[in-house]
Amino acid sequence: DAGITQSPRYKITETGRQVTLMCHQTWSHSYMFWYRQDLGHGLRLIYYSAAADITDKGEVPDGYVVSRSKTENFPLTLESATRSQTSVYFCASMNSLSTGELFFGEGSRLTVL
Amino acid sequence: AQSVAQPEDQVNVAEGNPLTVKCTYSVSGNPYLFWYVQYPNRGLQFLLKYITGDNLVKGSYGFEAEFNKSQTSFHLKKPSALVSDSALYFCAVRVSSSNTGKLIFGQGTTLQVKP
Numbered sequence: 227d228a229g230i231t232q233s234p235r236y237k238i239t240e241t242g243r244q245v246t247l248m249c250h251q252t253w254s255h256s257y258m259f260w261y262r263q264d265l266g267h268g269l270r271l272i273y274y275s276a277a278a279d280i281t282d283k284g285e286v287p288d289g290y291v292v293s294r295s296k297t298e299n300f301p302l303t304l305e306s307a308t309r310s311q312t313s314v315y316f317c318a319s320m321n322s323l324s325t326g327e328l329f330f331g332e333g334s335r336l337t338v339l
Numbered sequence: 340a341q342s343v344a345q346p347e348d349q350v351n352v353a354e355g356n357p358l359t360v361k362c363t364y365s366v367s368g369n370p371y372l373f374w375y376v377q378y379p380n381r382g383l384q385f386l387l388k389y390i391t392g393d394n395l396v397k398g399s400y401g402f403e404a405e406f407n408k409s410q411t412s413f414h415l416k417k418p419s420a421l422v423s424d425s426a427l428y429f430c431a432v433r434v435s436s437s438n439t440g441k442l443i444f445g446q447g448t449t450l451q452v453k454p
Binding site: 266282316320330332333 | 371383384385388390429437438439440442443444445446447
């Protein structure tokens with residue numbers, strides 16, 4: 227039961243570089259989400275997806291790009307990393323709107339120097 | 340706009356004593372309410388949820404929460420705290436009619452249980 231996995235777990239990069247955080251789930255859940263966690267802000271939604279090829283912006287989408295060509299994968303790309311994007315990133319999935327709970331990955335800790 | 344407030348950054352309780360972690364919410368419509376727990380360097384784990392029905396909801400690890408519509412609250416409770424309950428707790432909400440499933444999270448409350 228692999229569930230939802232994120233990679234890499236830890237990443238250090240430099241300002242201006244492109245970074246992709248991977249998210250893979252084995253449940254075939256329709257809905258997937260990317261959140262970032264910062265001290266004092268809790269979790270804030272970056273992007274979400276209701277199904278393959280359907281994505282939409284969340285609360286803090288600027289500087290991020292997502293794609294969802296397959297149901298099980300939902301990568302998050304920082305096209306040109308900035309220091310303000312230093313954070314812990316969580317991917318989550320949800321089976322259906324009626325059940326409602328999200329299942330989270332273990333997180334990817336990104337440091338932008 | 341939807342919002343969640345967790346008024347306490349930290350709650351301290353002695354082992355064996357009851358604990359309460361507070362949560363209030365604001366939504367336009369009927370809420371779906373959730374509690375999650377996060378241990379250091381781990382992802383969030385689902386504890387319990389209120390969708391409809393009985394206002395008292397029981398969840399994992401002996402936790403429960405009471406939905407109070409008039410006070411727009413969903414406080415997390417446990418009758419007898421354990422040291423192992425020490426963690427970061429998040430309350431979350433979404434509108435039941437939402438077609439996106441997006442959850443709005445509170446800022447989190449650190450629970451410290453002392454032996």
